[in-house]
Amino acid sequence: MLWLALHLPRLPLDVFERAAPLPGPAVVVAGDGRTVALPNAAAARHGVTPGQKLSAALALVPDLETRTRDPSAEQQALESLALWAEQFTPTLHLQPPDGLLLEIGGCLRLFGGLEALAARARDGLAELGFDATLASAPTPAGALLLARNGLDSLVTELPALRSRLRMLPLDGLDAEATVLLSLARLGARTVDDVLRLPREGLARRFGQALLDGLDRALGHRPDPRAPFVPPARFHNRLVLPAPVPAVEPLLFGLRRLAAELCGFLAGRQEGATRLQLRLEHEDHPPTDLRLELAMPSRDAAHLMVLAREHLSRLALPGPVEAFGLALEESAQLAPRSLSFLAEPGSGAESRAALVERLRARLGRDAVHGLALVPEHRPELAHRVAEPGTPAASLHHAPRPLWLLATPRPLAAGPQGPRLDGPLALLDGPERIESGWWDEGDVRRDYFVARDNSRARLWIYREIGPGPGERWYLQGLFA
Amino acid sequence: MSLPATRPAAASGSAGLHTLLQGTHLWRGHELAAVAVPSVPTGHTALDALLPGGGWPRAALTELLCARPGVGELSLLMPALARLAREENRWIVLVGPPYLPYAPAFALAGVDLARLVVVNPRQSDDALWAMEQALGSGACSAVAGWPNRVSERALRRLQLAAENGRAAGFHYTSGAATSSSLAALRLQVEPADTGLRLRLLKVRGGGMGTTLTLAA
Numbered sequence: 001m002l003w004l005a006l007h008l009p010r011l012p013l014d015v016f017e018r019a020a021p022l023p024g025p026a027v028v029v030a031g032d033g034r035t036v037a038l039p040n041a042a043a044a045r046h047g048v049t050p051g052q053k054l055s056a057a058l059a060l061v062p063d064l065e066t067r068t069r070d071p072s073a074e075q076q077a078l079e080s081l082a083l084w085a086e087q088f089t090p091t092l093h094l095q096p097p098d099g100l101l102l103e104i105g106g107c108l109r110l111f112g113g114l115e116a117l118a119a120r121a122r123d124g125l126a127e128l129g130f131d132a133t134l135a136s137a138p139t140p141a142g143a144l145l146l147a148r149n150g151l152d153s154l155v156t157e158l159p160a161l162r163s164r165l166r167m168l169p170l171d172g173l174d175a176e177a178t179v180l181l182s183l184a185r186l187g188a189r190t191v192d193d194v195l196r197l198p199r200e201g202l203a204r205r206f207g208q209a210l211l212d213g214l215d216r217a218l219g220h221r222p223d224p225r226a227p228f229v230p231p232a233r234f235h236n237r238l239v240l241p242a243p244v245p246a247v248e249p250l251l252f253g254l255r256r257l258a259a260e261l262c263g264f265l266a267g268r269q270e271g272a273t274r275l276q277l278r279l280e281h282e283d284h285p286p287t288d289l290r291l292e293l294a295m296p297s298r299d300a301a302h303l304m305v306l307a308r309e310h311l312s313r314l315a316l317p318g319p320v321e322a323f324g325l326a327l328e329e330s331a332q333l334a335p336r337s338l339s340f341l342a343e344p345g346s347g348a349e350s351r352a353a354l355v356e357r358l359r360a361r362l363g364r365d366a367v368h369g370l371a372l373v374p375e376h377r378p379e380l381a382h383r384v385a386e387p388g389t390p391a392a393s394l395h396h397a398p399r400p401l402w403l404l405a406t407p408r409p410l411a412a413g414p415q416g417p418r419l420d421g422p423l424a425l426l427d428g429p430e431r432i433e434s435g436w437w438d439e440g441d442v443r444r445d446y447f448v449a450r451d452n453s454r455a456r457l458w459i460y461r462e463i464g465p466g467p468g469e470r471w472y473l474q475g476l477f478a
Numbered sequence: 479m480s481l482p483a484t485r486p487a488a489a490s491g492s493a494g495l496h497t498l499l500q501g502t503h504l505w506r507g508h509e510l511a512a513v514a515v516p517s518v519p520t521g522h523t524a525l526d527a528l529l530p531g532g533g534w535p536r537a538a539l540t541e542l543l544c545a546r547p548g549v550g551e552l553s554l555l556m557p558a559l560a561r562l563a564r565e566e567n568r569w570i571v572l573v574g575p576p577y578l579p580y581a582p583a584f585a586l587a588g589v590d591l592a593r594l595v596v597v598n599p600r601q602s603d604d605a606l607w608a609m610e611q612a613l614g615s616g617a618c619s620a621v622a623g624w625p626n627r628v629s630e631r632a633l634r635r636l637q638l639a640a641e642n643g644r645a646a647g648f649h650y651t652s653g654a655a656t657s658s659s660l661a662a663l664r665l666q667v668e669p670a671d672t673g674l675r676l677r678l679l680k681v682r683g684g685g686m687g688t689t690l691t692l693a694a
Contacts, residue, residue: 350615350616350617351567351568351569351617353615353617354569354611354612354615354617354618355595357611357615358597358608358611358612361604361607361608362597362598362599362600362604362608366597366598366599366600367595367596367597367598368595368596369591369592369594369595369596370579370581370584370591370594370596371581371591372581372582372585372591378580378582381581381582382578382580382581382582383581384596385591387569387594387595388592388593389591389592390591390592391581391585391590391591391592396582396585396586398586399580399582399583399586400580400583401552401553401556401579401580401583401584401587402547402548402552402575402576402577402578402579402580403577403578403579403580404577404578405577405578451548453546453549453669454549454669454670454671455546455547455548455549455669456548456549456550456669457548475577475580475583476547476548476577477548477550477553478547478548478549478550478551478552478553478577
């Protein structure tokens with residue numbers, strides 16, 4: 001077993017800044033409302049530090065932006081991140097408040113080794129907008145300890161892990177402050193110092209938990225953990241640092257949400273076919289956009305093109321406070337490497353992508369294919385279809401390339417039908433009789449006619465019981 | 479003395495030019511053009527003979543001026559569209575057709591309906607946008623469009639997109655023939671007594687001003 005721990009030291013701040021960075025000095029305030037939990041870089045430059053009294057921080061930076069820490073947003077971010085991390089391994093564990101554990105022993109070869117996998121995870125986390133420390137170790141607690149102590153190290157063997165852990169300073173241990181203080185009074189400064197103290201005395205003074213924790217980290221005790229149970233459906237969400245009245249500023253954060261979704265889809269070898277993009281407003285019900293894909297995709301860039309088209313046509317009812325993506329429907333999609341081989345532009349994926357891009361802006365019905373219907377009545381012999389629908393060939397007498405949506409009545413004189421002058425009949429009649437069985441009784445004689453300006457038209461004479469001849473124009477031989 | 483001496487020289491220079499035009503260099507020039515302009519045969523031998531690549535340019539914009547629909551202006555493209563549909567697994571896109579494209583007629587002309595995509599934009603801007611997207615996507619072998627108004631700038635964009643996406647672009651317009659156009663090929667389509675009269679208004683890398691009549 002090999003474990004990769006992801007530690008997110010700035011998660012309380014990340015949840016506010018992933019959608020858009022806070023422009024000036026800002027801090028996340030702890031739940032008590034009085035203590036600085038985490039300053040951003042600009043505030044830190046002014047001397048604001050974690051644990052500082054808020055009043056002291058405000059004295060340093062009078063125009064300090066403050067956000068109250070949002071544990072539920074942190075939990076939600078951690079869960080979305082776990083879904084994204086499923087692209088690496090199905091075995092993972094949430095380590096609230098700020099960590100994630102991945103069992104990667106079984107998938108190293110798939111990703112080209114530990115270094116390659118870690119690099120990919122590191123790049124991915126940066127793309128998602130998380131500041132993260134990564135560490136690997138043969139025990140989960142060991143990996144977490146290394147990561148939480150900022151040791152961006154990849155350890156694979158127990159002996160190496162044990163010597164690393166022994167050198168850790170005491171305050172790196174996940175123990176209560178009073179315990180750490182007492183240990184320091186005993187003269188212990190490192191984990192190694194603690195381990196040299198008599199075990200019985202330690203257990204008596206500090207309880208078994210401290211020793212058990214160390215034993216698990218060092219691989220002396222088993223360390224079973226509850227597996228992460230993914231939610232029934234994927235969704236993620238970002239809160240903007242301040243409401244925005246336009247859609248353009250959403251794209252930055254939306255790209256992160258799309259990347260997160262695509263990591264999740266990669267883990268399942270699936271592609272999205274239907275997504276919901278929800279924009280939340282303060283004073284209005286949310287704006288929901290539906291993105292439909294003709295072919296499943298987990299290409300974040302492609303999803304962004306679609307989203308951008310939808311957003312560009314949108315009239316916002318009010319400023320946007322938060323936004324999120326939900327996967328409504330997905331389908332199997334082969335591993336991505338296959339699409340790299342396809343010649344650019346010639347692959348089925350790009351043909352589907354074009355249809356989606358056009359539909360995203362023009363509406364679904366504005367883009368369609370054509371199909372034949374085995375039906376005598378000309379106006380029923382065709383239908384719109386999904387682009388790419390294969391058609392069986394039917395044999396017909398001449399048919400015009402352009403059809404009128406509804407036949408247009410023609411004037412008729414003694415010499416026959418007229419349209420800006422008499423029409424010359426070139427070809428016909430072709431008798432079409434059909435439909436008496438389903439109340440669409442049709443009896444027509446079709447002709448190819450030519451008008452004054454030498455355009456060729458498709459016209460018919462209705463054969464009916466009534467008096468007089470009724471002529472109609474139905475098509476143009478374009 | 480000087481005057482007679484120059485005359486033969488001028489005459490021989492003119493003879494050289496004459497030889498050049500008649501001779502192998504011109505033939506080579508034609509051959510070069512045939513290689514340089516990837517084309518798809520129009521299906522009309524007489525027309526192919528007048529086009530530098532021997533057909534509709536495959537990665538460029540062709541402008542078709544047609545005063546009114548129904549004269550055979552779209553039938554003109556059918557042999558090429560049927561061939562592109564057969565040879566390439568890419569879309570053939572119709573953007574903003576003035577009437578309903580009638581599936582049986584396209585099938586009859588040999589165009590595989592599975593390759594055909596119809597786009598009906600509501601606004602003229604959208605039609606140009608859709609044409610540009612389709613032309614530039616690389617996913618289309620041919621794109622025919624009937625946009626309302628096209629500025630010179632828009633034409634340039636369409637031409638560029640056609641080049642990038644290796645698509646044969648066909649732009650139908652009823653507008654009067656203006657002197658300058660950015661399209662690679664520009665022709666006027668008129669009905670004739672026995673078929674279709676084509677006037678080549680502009681042929682990039684070829685002759686122009688020619689008129690020919692194609693039988694219906």
